[in-house]
Amino acid sequence: MQLKKNSWKVLMVVLAILIIAGCITEKPGTDSTDVENTHAVLFTRTGALMTLGSSEHVAAVNIYSGGEQLISQNINDRMKEVFVDIDWEPEHLYTFEVIANSGAATTSNVYAPQKPSLIKVNTIELEDVDPGDISKTTNNVEGILKFSPDSSYLAIGTHNGNLRLIDVATGDELFEKQLSEGHIMAIDFSPDSGSLFVTEESIDGYLYCFDQNGSERWKFRLADELGSDLKHMPYIRKMAFDSDGNVYVAGRRYGGYVDGTYLYSTRIYSFDPDGNTRWKFPDAEIMDAGLTWIDATPDGKYVVFGTSGFGPVENWNDGTIHVLNGENGKELWNYRILPIEPYFNSVALWYGTTITPDGKYVTALASDGRGYLFNNEDILLTKNPEPIWRKNISTPMEVSGIPIYGCANFAYNVNNTVIYSTGSTFSKAKGKQPPIEHPGGNSLYAYDFDGNLLWKWRVEGYAGELGLTDRYLAAPISQNLVTNNLDVHGVYVFDLSRSGGATSKLVNVYRTEGITIATDVSPDDRYIAAFEAPARLDDGTVIGDYCIHILT
Amino acid sequence: MLSKKTALIAVIILIGFAAVFWNLGPAEKVFYQANFESGHYTGSDVLTSTNDMLSLDTGGPEDIGGGEWNATASVPPAKISWQWNGDDLGDFQYWLRLTFSNHKSIYYVAEGSMNPQSGGELYRDEQGRMRLSPAVIISGIPLGEVKRNVREDYTNYCGSFDNVEIVRINIGMVDNSSLHQNKMQISNLKILK
Secondary structure, three states: OOOHHHHHHHHHHHHHHHHHHHHHHHOOOOOOOOOOOOOEEEEEEEEEEEEEEEEEEEEEEEEEEOOOOEEEEEEEEEEEEEEEEOOOOOOEEEEEEEEOOOOEEEEEEEEOOOOOOOEEEHHHEEOOOEEEEEOOHHHHOOOEEOOOOOOOOEEEOOOOOEEEEEOOOOEEEEEEOOOOOOOOEEEEEOOOOOEEEEEEOOOEEEEEEEEOOEEEEEEEOOOOHHHOOOOOOOOOEEEEEEOOOOEEEEEEEEEEEEEEEEEEEEEEEOOOOOOOOEEEEOOOOOOOOOOEEEEEEOOOOEEEEEEEEEOOOOOOOEEEEEEEOOOOOOOOEEEEEOOOEEEEEEOOOOOOEEEOOOOEEEEEEEOEEEEEEEEHHHHHHHHHOOOEEEEEEEOEEEEEEEEEEEEEEEEEEEEEEEEEEEEEEEOOOOOOOOOOOOOOOOOOEEEEEEOOEEEEEOOOOHHHHHHHHEEEEEEOOOOOOOOOOOOOOOOEEEEOOOOOOHHHHHHEEOOOEEEEEEEEEOOHHHHHHEEOOOOOOOOOOOOOEEEEEOOO | OOOOOHHHHHHHHHHHHHHHHHHHOOOOEEEEEOOOOOOEEOOOOOOEEEEEEEOOOOOOOOOOOEEEEEEEEEOOOOOEEEEEEOOOOEEEEEEEEEEEOOEEEEEEEOOEEOOOOOOOEEOOOOOOEEEEEEEEEEEEEEEEEEEEHHHHHHHOOOOOOEEEEEEEEEEEEOOOOOOOOOEEEEEEEEOOO
């Protein structure tokens, strides 16, 4: 009996040991054994990231090259990674020295690569959204973002009308607010970064001006001017500023297709920094042409916009570039682009009418694939508005009897270069899909002011609005409707200061599983924000997340 | 005839042993282990291999040369480890590269090594156009045992794409110096869950 009792106890002890052993050992195939990455150095566009393996108390970091000390940065903190600003040269040898708090030094000799890497520094998760069907770009979940001119803030507008302001340095959210049940259509900052301007597509169609805390400074109700109903709501798609903080906006409302006519109500407005209306164009009527884009020179002398349409209207022609006096809104000149018969009976200048900051050149991009450059200064002198050149970039061509064209989207001016961005390929034969992708579609084209093609890049999917600084170009790429390749989504970053063609300028690509719908580059070049959105595949599978990737 | 109590104890012991066996099994699942004799070689014949070790020995310090080893794979980004060593290094290339199914690639470059000639993955897209997908270069990796969390490296530097796989592994060893022997050996290359 005693033996039996002892056996029972022994068994209980053994069992306890077994259970404890089971608890403290690792499960196979799990991630419980975290890998401590070894020391390493990554070169980015603006510096170098040293990963130290484990968290260390770092006193200072020094960088040497060619026997010279280039950088000496005091840290005095416990860190696992140290980022150092350095303007490095490709293939140069650098010595990185990390001084520990104890005084011990660790050195690493590293050759800089030909091209920098992109490093994700933060991911901002956003609200749930209903993914769009990937078969059409017009189904895409929307979202916009913008860095402030001083690079301190990132403003984010979501598909559901949610507005956030992020402190870029800390990643902290400064404010969040729900604007409306409609979409946020445009976000921009005043030149001093002190005011945030936001527009919405809603029954009111407000233009809001907020301070950095999200307090409303003033607002303008577009519906009072252009009308509104639940089906056809007004909004502002684009704003421009001069250096005094005056804002210029393109107000629009599409009124539907009635009796064979596409109805538009559009107007240009200029407000001072306090929200007072400076002028309207036209001053005494509403235009009946489509209107999306607007640009202005920093000195406030010139404002440009282009009109669009899908057919004839009564008063205001489609496909017309207008240049206004920014002081008073009076028209200085205009030029009408005629449609390409027989494929089109109208011209749309959706997003491609811009002016160089010095006011000398005006660019225009027609959605039928034609790019134009005008010499504004000469036209003002000669009173003869004619383009100095025209490029047929993605204009209609027939393949197997089917006319196809690459929809031309955006035009930009940067560093004496005109950049055109073309998009998806469409067929002009009713009911027939394009048999191939247009050779000029889904591409970036860069021309000098003499019309010479400087470089061209065939992006691998649909390019949204580019993020641009004087040095960097970031292209958000979403679906390719012809190849249906899901691997192409992401943000493609180019260094415009590099010589050579587009392959040489292509710095790197950060891929996203979902579609990348928007991007921006901070004016100090340090950060790139990429807006990823989910999309629904034909089999119902949803790919990607609704989030922002902050890269450096 | 076993008593109910004895049977219960036996069951508990069996469950306990099963739990221990489950937990004391291999802690790391090996997705891939390099066999250097089965890969492909490019470049000169100064690269030699045994089953789990790849070596470069160009002979005397005045001799130069090098080459590349590569093998295909089909494994998700996971943890990777290898052991790399070198003697009398100077003016050399020494790196390991992972190429992913979406043409992204990461080079792990040894401390002091020059960078690989290639800046990324050249490939033809669906429409036959030659394209470059620039690589991520992670430099300054110390010699000895190396462990990297590839999923973390991929997510931090390449993208958010979840369904990506490692499709090729390359190792480059090049002695460009007539002053150094540049002996290199890499072994025990494994991709682990």
